[in-house]
Amino acid sequence: MFEFQFMGTGNAGGVPLWGCDCPACEAARLDSNRQRRSCSALIRTDEGITLIDAGVAELGQLFRFEEVRRVLLTHFHMDHVQGLFPLRWSECEQRIPVFRPDDPEGADDLYKHPGVFEFRPPSADFETIELPGFSLMTLPLIHSRVTQGFLIRHGDWRLAYLTDTRGVPEQTMKRLQDEPVDELVLDCSEPPRVPAPRNHNDLTLALAVWRQSGAKRLWLTHISHRLDLWLQQGGELPDGVYVASDNLVLSPDDVA
Amino acid sequence: MFEFQFMGTGNAGGVPLWGCDCPACEAARLDSNRQRRSCSALIRTDEGITLIDAGVAELGQLFRFEEVRRVLLTHFHMDHVQGLFPLRWSECEQRIPVFRPDDPEGADDLYKHPGVFEFRPPSADFETIELPGFSLMTLPLIHSRVTQGFLIRHGDWRLAYLTDTRGVPEQTMKRLQDEPVDELVLDCSEPPRVPAPRNHNDLTLALAVWRQSGAKRLWLTHISHRLDLWLQQGGELPDGVYVASDNLVLSPDDVA
Numbered sequence: 001m002f003e004f005q006f007m008g009t010g011n012a013g014g015v016p017l018w019g020c021d022c023p024a025c026e027a028a029r030l031d032s033n034r035q036r037r038s039c040s041a042l043i044r045t046d047e048g049i050t051l052i053d054a055g056v057a058e059l060g061q062l063f064r065f066e067e068v069r070r071v072l073l074t075h076f077h078m079d080h081v082q083g084l085f086p087l088r089w090s091e092c093e094q095r096i097p098v099f100r101p102d103d104p105e106g107a108d109d110l111y112k113h114p115g116v117f118e119f120r121p122p123s124a125d126f127e128t129i130e131l132p133g134f135s136l137m138t139l140p141l142i143h144s145r146v147t148q149g150f151l152i153r154h155g156d157w158r159l160a161y162l163t164d165t166r167g168v169p170e171q172t173m174k175r176l177q178d179e180p181v182d183e184l185v186l187d188c189s190e191p192p193r194v195p196a197p198r199n200h201n202d203l204t205l206a207l208a209v210w211r212q213s214g215a216k217r218l219w220l221t222h223i224s225h226r227l228d229l230w231l232q233q234g235g236e237l238p239d240g241v242y243v244a245s246d247n248l249v250l251s252p253d254d255v256a
Numbered sequence: 257m258f259e260f261q262f263m264g265t266g267n268a269g270g271v272p273l274w275g276c277d278c279p280a281c282e283a284a285r286l287d288s289n290r291q292r293r294s295c296s297a298l299i300r301t302d303e304g305i306t307l308i309d310a311g312v313a314e315l316g317q318l319f320r321f322e323e324v325r326r327v328l329l330t331h332f333h334m335d336h337v338q339g340l341f342p343l344r345w346s347e348c349e350q351r352i353p354v355f356r357p358d359d360p361e362g363a364d365d366l367y368k369h370p371g372v373f374e375f376r377p378p379s380a381d382f383e384t385i386e387l388p389g390f391s392l393m394t395l396p397l398i399h400s401r402v403t404q405g406f407l408i409r410h411g412d413w414r415l416a417y418l419t420d421t422r423g424v425p426e427q428t429m430k431r432l433q434d435e436p437v438d439e440l441v442l443d444c445s446e447p448p449r450v451p452a453p454r455n456h457n458d459l460t461l462a463l464a465v466w467r468q469s470g471a472k473r474l475w476l477t478h479i480s481h482r483l484d485l486w487l488q489q490g491g492e493l494p495d496g497v498y499v500a501s502d503n504l505v506l507s508p509d510d511v512a
């Protein structure tokens with residue numbers, strides 16, 4: 001058994017955005033399937049669950065302690081780590097390993113009081129980590145804080161999870177081109193916009209990265225209410241480009 | 257209209273604690289009325305809502321932007337402020353004032369990126385703040401971080417909200433004795449315990465503060481699963497001492 005699931009597909013404010021009455025936010029209030037939590041995902045195997053980022057607040061209700069085998073952090077912005085703060089006070093003896101980029105600050109007092117979490121030595125860029133049922137390679141990204149994406153391999157299937165980022169570094173692009181992925185999950189916080197955002201992709205940048213990478217499919221994530229509104233108002237995406245949604249599962253078995 | 261409501265009555269890990277299968281945590285999983293979120297409260301008047309601490313993650317679902325008139329922070333530990341991180345990205349033009357103790361660090365990057373929140377100059381100890389429908393006085397507490405409680409006055413009714421703290425400073429005790437309160441809401445993280453916890457009250461310390469203060473009633477808050485377990489197993493409280501619970505309302509009109 002192996003599956004990748006989007007847990008959250010929203011930007012830091014999420015959808016609906018607090019206090020916003022735009023048509024996209026109003027639609028999300030009426031239909032929970034349109035809501036977008038903090039950007040995060042998970043991998044489910046026979047061994048248990050690997051969390052990719054931890055910005056969703058209700059992790060403790062969604063997952064039993066025993067099933068969470070590890071956490072992979074892309075970076076230490078609060079929208080990607082805030083869910084760890086209450087969980088750390090668990091009094092279980094078992095420690096949950098946390099893989100992370102080389103960010104000596106971390107978030108607030110998380111390094112000082114890690115509780116049940118065991119922060120592994122920082123992962124180098126392009127480091128391969130072998131795990132039961134899959135492997136991953138860290139890919140450096142371009143963001144306001146040191147950030148790594150993950151190239152996830154299960155058998156012949158490849159998924160790249162790249163958020164938060166604005167474009168990608170040359171070496172990361174080369175790695176993607178060397179071994180084109182089936183599924184490219186990519187930061188696309190904004191609709192096409194001039195100038196492009198400073199620390200995230202807009203749709204124009206996301207499409208350019210996708211085309212250059214040779215990936216089969218592109219999944220947009222880290223989505224703002226502005227991108228949802230643009231789509232709601234008729235914005236069109238090329239074939240092979242999909243908008244991710246919370247709880248959506250991508251599984252190698254789905255691939256024709 | 258004036259009422260005080262407990263929003264959360266748990267310690268930093270909450271009840272149920274993640275991964276714990278003690279009888280208190282199991283009972284809380286079966287009965288949501290026994291669950292305890294991050295320690296916090298609110299005051300509701302005709303004007304709207306004043307939040308006292310903001311550790312509850314789902315603030316954005318519980319309250320509309322327009323009704324939140326201000327936030328009072330006791331201190332900057334994550335279990336008291338974590339709910340502000342997603343809300344700050346609201347794009348409303350209105351700013352929400354945040355009253356706070358003099359802690360130059362704040363929490364993570366909250367001072368750097370306050371978003372819709374407007375941090376007021378730090379409140380001095382024993383400062384009186386007049387607000388529509390009530391007033392409050394800041395009372396210094398004893399904790400691992402600079403922390404203030406609040407003496408809340410509405411007409412003749414007095415409530416002191418004192419968490420997180422281990423005992424209270426002499427000057428704060430004197431203030432309480434000068435004007436004994438109807439309701440003393442007090443940190444009581446642990447059942448009677450030797451040695452007492454370092455930064456919080458156990459029940460022994462909480463009762464001592466209550467008796468010395470002359471307060472009519474004592475409400476225990478910031479409760480751990482250990483205190484709940486102790487109560488579940490027959491631990492007894494003196495007359496006039498109550499265990500707070502999430503969503504419970506205290507209103508001056510209830511007072512005989």
Ligand SMILES: [Mn+2]
Nearest residue numbers: 012077079164
């Ligand atoms: Mn982000």
Ligand SMILES: [Mn+2]
Nearest residue numbers: 075077143164
């Ligand atoms: Mn970020």
Ligand SMILES: [Mn+2]
Nearest residue numbers: 268333335420
């Ligand atoms: Mn606390």
Ligand SMILES: [Mn+2]
Nearest residue numbers: 331333399420
């Ligand atoms: Mn505290």
Ligand SMILES: [Zn+2]
Nearest residue numbers: 020022025225
């Ligand atoms: Zn909106």
Ligand SMILES: [Zn+2]
Nearest residue numbers: 276278281481
């Ligand atoms: Zn327990």
